[in-house]
Amino acid sequence: MIMTNTKNLKPLNSFSINISARHIVEVHNEAELYKVWKNAENQSTPTLMLGRGTNVLFLENYTGIVLLNRIAGIEIEEQHQAWNLHVGAGEIWDNLVRTCLSKKIPGLENLALIPGCVGAAPIHNIGAYGVEFCQFCNYVDVLHLKTGTLLRLNTNECQFGYRDSIFKHTLRDNHAIVRVGFQLLKSWNPTLTYGVLKKIHPQHATPQLIYDTICMIRRTTLPDPVLTGNAGSFFKNPIINAGKAKQLLKEYPDAPNYLQPEGKIKLAAGWLIDQCGLKGYRIGGAATYDKQALILINFNNATSKDITTLARYIRKKVEKKFAILLEPEVRFIGPLGEVDGIAEII
Structure with a gap:
């Protein structure tokens, strides 16, 4: 178990949001994990498990202990x-x-x-x-x-x-x-x-x-989080019923679509966003990536508010154009723990 010297979460979330936690602790086995969590519970301190912080958006400073899971093997x-x-x-x-x-x-x-x-x-x-x-x-x-x-x-x-x-x-x-x-x-x-x-x-x-x-495709079309803060795909690819998909494909025959086992159709969220003219669109320090609209990036010291405002704008534009509601894939973390991502961007 290692208590880190920093409380800064900026290098521990791939969005590179400048945010902090009360404490950050590395755990390397189950015993350490249980001990830290139990001590925090006894002190009524919130705890958050984190791996590499690649699929989270911190909305505010975290008031509890972040446990970095480093169980290897x-x-x-x-x-x-x-x-x-x-x-x-x-x-x-x-x-x-x-x-x-x-x-x-x-x-x-x-x-x-x-x-x-x-x-x-x-x-x-x-x-x-x-x-x-x-x-x-x-x-x-x-x-x-x-x-x-x-x-x-x-x-x-x-x-x-x-x-x-x-x-x-x-x-x-x-x-x-x-x-x-x-x-x-x-x-x-x-x-x-x-x-x-x-x-x-x-x-x-x-x-x-x-x-x-x-790897070649990813490196040429997706931003490197080490260089540009992002959490990969921000929204899930929506799955709609066959009837609605038929209507959409009649108007947009080139729309990427994938048949699902239950007969529904999966659409490409990035394509929907791109069709709304939002590739490269910016709000504050946040933007949609100019090579892949499904990815929201921190291009200039973005705040959490910048990113959630951009996500809300994208969601409304897609809903207006296609009558499809996008759901976030990224987990939203508030001061006490995970919160409902959809509620943050409606």
């Missing part, structure tokens, strides 16, 4: 049909992907270069380029902070949905993800259904080629 067990992985929640996600590639373990390559920690993957059911985390999840180990006991949830118990899970709802408070179990099958087939990946011939596809291609 990647254990790999090879079986006849699959590899089973047991991974610490504090491991950096892309390090895990690259470790798998270096050991010739395929499966995670489409999730290349997603920022953040492994512990955030089940919370948001992260996904990209036709693949979602839940496809590889075997279990999630959770520490019940009230009792200090460990719970193991299987995939069904995690209640995964589109950028959603039980960890955003029933288990949001008083629980912390400490380790994640993966099962990566040896019977690998490439997923080449998204964008430029369609140009790769299945016979020529390798996990490394897919990984390298996606």
